[in-house]
Amino acid sequence: MKIPYGDHARNSFDGQLPARSREVIYCKKCVVSNQRPRIVFDEKGVCSACNYAEYKNSIDWDKRGKEFEILCDKYRRNDGRWDVVVPCSGGKDSGALAHRLKYVHGMHPLCITWSPMMYANIGMQNLQNMISSGLDNLLTSPNRVLQRKLSKLGIVLVGNHHDPFGRGIMCRAFHVAIKEDIKLIMFGENAELEYGGDTKNKDIPYNPYKDWDKYYFKNTSFEKLLKFGFENGYLTKEDTKEPSLKWYTLPPIEEIKEVGVVPRWYSWYFNWIPQENYYYASENYGFQAMPRRTEATYSKYASIDDLTDPWHYYMMLIKFGIGRATSDASHEIRDGHLTREEGVTLVRRFDCEFPTKTFKVFLEYLDVTEEEFWDIINGYRSISPHLWEQVNGEWKLKHQVS
Template sequence: MTTTAVRGSGRSYQVCRRCVMDTSDTHISFDETGLCEYCQHFDTTIAPNWQHGGDPARQLPELVRKIKKVGQRARYDCVIGVSGGLDSSYAAYVAVKKLGLRPLLYHVDAGWNTAHAVRNIASLVDGLGLDLVTDVINWSEMQDLQLAFFKAQVPDLDMPQDVAFFSSLYRYARRNDINFVVTGTNFLTECCREPEEWGAYPGIDRGLVRDIHRKFGHRKLRTFPIADVLEYRILYHYIYRIRRVDILNFIPYSKLQAEQELAENLGWQPFLHKHHESRFTRFFEDYWLREKFGYDKRKAHFSSLIMTGEMTREDAVKRLESPELDEQTMAGEFSFIAAKLGIAENDLRQLFSGPNGTVRSFRNKHMLISAGWNLLRRVGLERRLLR
């Protein structure tokens, strides 16, 4: 456990004795027994307060009644953003089949959907008898913003997609007077939040996005949706009265069981790994982030499943021995991504070889956002560890 140096950290290598989080998170700490701070935080803060079918789940019937009452005269009583992935798909299934809600499905097409994801979304629409609204992001703006992030040499390459998904969904809910946004966010598969240095910036920061685009972009972002963190936390919550409901935290939720239910009842098919519904995210997480920066997000994903009893540590260690996609497949993806972004493959490889940067080099609201997270944690509205 102390034989290998960690890239750029000056620390000896160490991995948690329970999960697979390690010193590739350069700020991670361990107790005297070798248990990492993520596992300690799960034991002390998340597990005792988790609404995973325990006593707090008694809040669910009242919450469902409120959603139905507020939306009783509307066509839809809530909206659910769907990607075709497991968590959002199962949230939609639970909302309809187990809670009797009348959701509208909402999908944001940022130009990177896999055919697999499209089929899964269609299975939800057909199998649950729901309406679907799709917001197709202006591709020239999306392409230009993503290229700007590549040129900025930051590990937060998925930020443009995340900003578009979240901002478009909440903008639609506000414009159409939908008061409840049901999400697939959950502790079971996401209790171990990726550290910020791995490209997990803690909120939508309009200033950061626009500063990177101002320095490296070329097209004006005339239609690209950006709901700044202040707009979301204040306007949407207190003025527009839009409430987020992480429905999967209120019910017994098993990853394998959910995949089986969706497959048997809707014809939905699972992915090889989390976030593979987006071809860009699959490439970014499985190749670019790991090979260029040395960060493997699977460690956080698998650690969440280990902590919640959905995966054994032995299986996680074995999976981590090799990438999710083979070398030949990834080489083809490299060519595809370059062509989709409108640049030569050699230009993309030059960006890959360039010096690594950080979003802290650009104008940002990081201190304000971090203060907000800490406040949410103190009042019990956020349980995960943010670093």
Template sequence: MVDQSKLEAFFGLPNQVAFCKSCVISNQRPSSTVEFKHTRNEKKATIGFNEQGICDACSYQQVKAQEINWKDREDKLVALLDRYRQKSGYDVVVPGSGGKDSAFTSHVLKYRYGMNPLTVTWAPHLYTRIGWENFEAWCHVGGHDNILFTPNGKLHRYLTRAAFHNLLHPFQPFIVGQRIIGPMMAARFDVPLVMYGENQAEYGNNVDDNYVPTMDRKFFSTQDPLEMVLGGEKVSDILEKTDFTLNDFAPYIPPDASYLQSKNVEVHYLGYYLPWDPQECYYYAVENTGFQANPERTPGTYSKYSSIDDKIDMFHYFTTRIKFGIGRATYDAAQEVRNGKITREEAVHLVQKYDGEFPAKFYEDFLEYIDTTDDEFWATVDQFRSPHLWKKDGTEWTLRHQVT
């Protein structure tokens, strides 16, 4: 019998693995989705569990169901929107891809509350067919103006490759841009209100963030751009060894908090004001915005309608399973248990069936995009397998702990 307490845990993760007694998430889930450094030896905060073994996300779901006065919250939303409503031009910036969540957010703001949103999109690495069709439907069926912002492809590929090899986090540059694009465009077009959909705190990020309607401005730091770390490398180091210039990094540098304040830009979450349910967002988006689910389920999970616009998205979830033992099916199933769509027993079955599935469909596209061979891919992956999570039986890697 292996003594779990003596096995090394990368990222400062809890050495003893535990699963939520209400959903299927484990205590290895990181509590931040934006990871600038995140090397194997850097401590990573994780989701909290109470004394009864219930995770923060499930505990907050009970708060949503039993303690929040949603009529009062909606009244606050109407008052907020009235404050920013313009006689002409745009009233609010809605960042998104045209997926179910951003389609819901922009459509509700426009057609239920009478706002005129400007939608803005940080382009995926590699559009899927269904992703592009849903993006077009968002504009043409949903009826929205849109700015599609595509970052310097040469630099974005470089950063994505670096993030994969240095952090095993190929989505990090995309997530940074996705967080920045809304406030950046709001400041540029003098639209002081930005509305994202749900706050990731609902799913296990800092639980205290659920009780405030706005994005923490700490993200919009005054850090020297040369000292920023993207893809696990300092910008200054990248400049020294490449032909990129500091100007090339402009889309990745958060607008200064004081600059946003001078422009009166506020960043809010619609999920603070309206009860957020991803599956209900899907139904709404299908009915009102022309959104389509994928004809086939996403590799690594059972769902067909979440994060389906980028060929690289599934590799993000593959790498979270390597680092934290948590794959796409776990994230999907945990969320659906909390929203009462499936039982925990059903979730356990789905996780056991799909969580370990390798996303082979776009594997060759991914390797080409990050200029990496198959051998290099697996060598990098195996470096990030924490001994307290993984064991090797012959040539096969298996997780030491499975949800039951």
């Protein structure tokens, strides 16, 4: 059965798409646009991420740091057991977090790694370097045949092949915490605050579970994706019975609460600066950046674990008109590492760059032809007429930051 990928993409399950404004506006302080899901612009044309960055200047970080030590004292164990779960790729952010928890805060972390779709050599090396610094790590490698099918389902139905990976890395931590009787899960940064989104939870160190579908799962349940996948030829009946599927969803919330597992954001207690995480990881466990910049951006050290990472950002460009350089530059402007003028130059130079280096392996991974790939991409472009237009038979992005 030939699957009509383009038709399925045009009927995307991504619940964030209908909420996009049809008028594209760029932040006056950084380079992000109002197309980013849940981002809010104030009357001065400044985005919620920039306003949160300003808000952070008023936070008493010493007080927050003391609150963190109280938290650690509450959960720290000295009986030979782990006391905190850390979802961890070995990258600069999660690796630095895990290392700090052990060597700065005196905790006993168990790092949980969800295997990337296709490990980049440097990604695996960085993970091994992190482990070699004295950290315990549990690598979860779900059924790769099934994960490839789920990734195809992800790029078609929600415009993100990383969708199953994102679900797995968030949810697996809770399964492990319950099994190992570990009460604390420490995540790194709250992306809703740091990168732009809903700021209603800025004064608490976690996001309530009732918000997770909206923040992390695009308002689409995993069960809905599986049902569609089975009914439309992406998955077999046997696929829907695979044991590893449970890792892509949270345990029952009632069970999480009953056993006392609590998730927390490290970025709520300490000022989150990705560049400083890079320096810390480099100095403390030998984290290595790429020898040259990553395609579609100027950065060398962010999201380099997986060979398919560039396509997560490429789909962000297709769906929201903002790409990888926008993501990198916006945060560095807020951190004072770039001026807006520099950010604009970098975005206009790199944001729309096509990731040619991994194109063929990505097609092979998804098991689609080049024609089928463009059918998916153009399906998403066609439902975004405020972002994309055809000029002389070629698709062009209507807006870029200036």
